[in-house]
Amino acid sequence: xxxxxxxxxxxxxxxxxxxxxxxxxxxxxxxxxxxxxxxxxxxxxxxxxxxxxxxxxxxxxxxxxxxxxxxxxxxxxxxxxxxxxxxxxxxxxxxxxxxxxxxxxxxxxxxxxxxxxxxxxxxxxxxxxxxxxxxxxxxxxxxxxxxxxxxxxxxxxxxxxxxxxxxxxxxxxxxxxxxxxxxxxxxxxxxxxxxxxxxxxxxxxxxxxxxxxxxxxxxxxxxxxxxxxxxxxxxxxxxxxxxxxxxxxxxxxxxxxxxxxxxxxxxxxxxx
Numbered sequence: 510x511x512x513x514x515x516x517x518x519x520x521x522x523x524x525x526x527x528x529x530x531x532x533x534x535x536x537x538x539x540x541x542x543x544x545x546x547x548x549x550x551x552x553x554x555x556x557x558x559x560x561x562x563x564x565x566x567x568x569x570x571x572x573x574x575x576x577x578x579x580x581x582x583x584x585x586x587x588x589x590x591x592x593x594x595x596x597x598x599x600x601x602x603x604x605x606x607x608x609x610x611x612x613x614x615x616x617x618x619x620x621x622x623x624x625x626x627x628x629x630x631x632x633x634x635x636x637x638x639x640x641x642x643x644x645x646x647x648x649x650x651x652x653x654x655x656x657x658x659x660x661x662x663x664x665x666x667x668x669x670x671x672x673x674x675x676x677x678x679x680x681x682x683x684x685x686x687x688x689x690x691x692x693x694x695x696x697x698x699x700x701x702x703x704x705x706x707x708x709x710x711x712x713x714x715x716x717x718x719x720x721x722x723x724x725x726x727x728x729x730x731x732x733x734x735x736x737x738x739x740x741x742x743x744x745x746x747x748x749x750x751x752x753x754x755x756x757x758x759x760x761x762x763x764x765x766x767x768x769x770x771x772x773x774x775x776x777x778x779x780x781x
Contacts, residue, residue: 529594533586534559539600539623554603555616557623559631560586561596567634569671569777570596571769572624574642574649576676579605579613579685582645589766595773596633598624602649610686610702614659617649621670622663637780639671639773643762644726645685647678648704654715655707670713672776676765677719677758680705680732694727705736710744716772717750720761729758 536556538545545552562568571590575582584601591597602616625635640650650673653659657667682703684694692698699705717737722730733750740748753764 529565529592530563531592532561532563537623539620550603550607554601555619556584556601557620558584558586558599559596560591560598561631561633562594564632565594566632567637568594568596568632569637569639569773570598570624570628570633571639571641571773572598572600572621572650574600574602574617574640574646576642576644576646577604579645579648579683587762587766589762590770593770596628596631605685605689609689610683614649614652614702618653618659618662621653621660622665625665625669626663635669637671637777638669639674639776641674641676641769642678643676643765644678644758645683647675648680648683650675651678651680651704652702652707655704655709655712656701668711668713671780672772673713673715674769674772675715675717676762676769677725677729678704678717678733679729680736684727697728705732705739708736708739708743708745710746712740712745714747714776715740715745715749716768717748718761718765718768719750719752720756720758720764721754722752724755724757725761726758 535558537559538556540551540555575585584599586597586599600620602613624638628635642650654667654670654673660667682698682700686702687698717733719725719730719733730752737748737750753761756764
């Protein structure tokens with residue numbers, strides 16, 4: 510019997526250190542000290558939380574911008590993105606009405622620039638950076654990717670983004686920016702603060718995800734459908750749109766996170 514037990518043990522594959530460990534670093538400033546010292550609001554608001562796999566090389570990084578209409582919300586590391594082998598960056602940014610456009614868009618770009626320039630020292634790769642976020646967060650991700658000037662300020666080509674995956678992002682000019690200019694939220698506008706204004710053929714791959722068209726905020730699904738159409742007409746060949754039936758605007762991330770993770774997994778295989 511003893512010999513049988515020993516033989517059985519020898520045939521069982523031994524897994525050592527199978528569980529990946531992670532490190533969380535909170536409230537990391539992404540603006541230079543020279544900027545932070547001149548503006549107390551930037552110093553307090555413009556920080557990020559950074560969650561990354563320990564002792565792993567060339568991992569992918571997901572930059573997450575929280576929602577809240579550009580007027581509320583706070584930086585976060587979504588639980589759905591933890592323990593997946595990726596780094597996650599939760600970005601805090603200035604909010605309206607204390608800040609006005611384009612301040613929060615500039616913050617989003619500065620945070621992503623930090624990721625591109627800093628991720629290698631933690632073991633990650635700047636070739637594997639994904640931008641996402643819900644609602645206002647999706648809007649910010651689209652703005653700094655499609656309008657190349659925002660990241661270009663830091664010497665970063667926006668086309669270096671591995672993929673853009675916004676959750677119910679506003680594609681026309683954000684309603685808070687319209688309110689800042691005295692325009693009501695039911696009056697759609699497409700200007701320099703609209704992702705639709707910056708459609709281009711050479712943009713990174715883009716997966717648009719929205720909730721149910723009949724349950725979404727205002728015309729959010731239709732805006733994304735128009736973005737899909739205009740990107741295709743501009744010659745972009747890697748834009749897709751998913752509509753999550755049965756999900757409203759606030760609840761749609763629950764259905765979107767699995768799609769995000771599946772998409773990143775597939776994209777990582779293509780890149781590598």
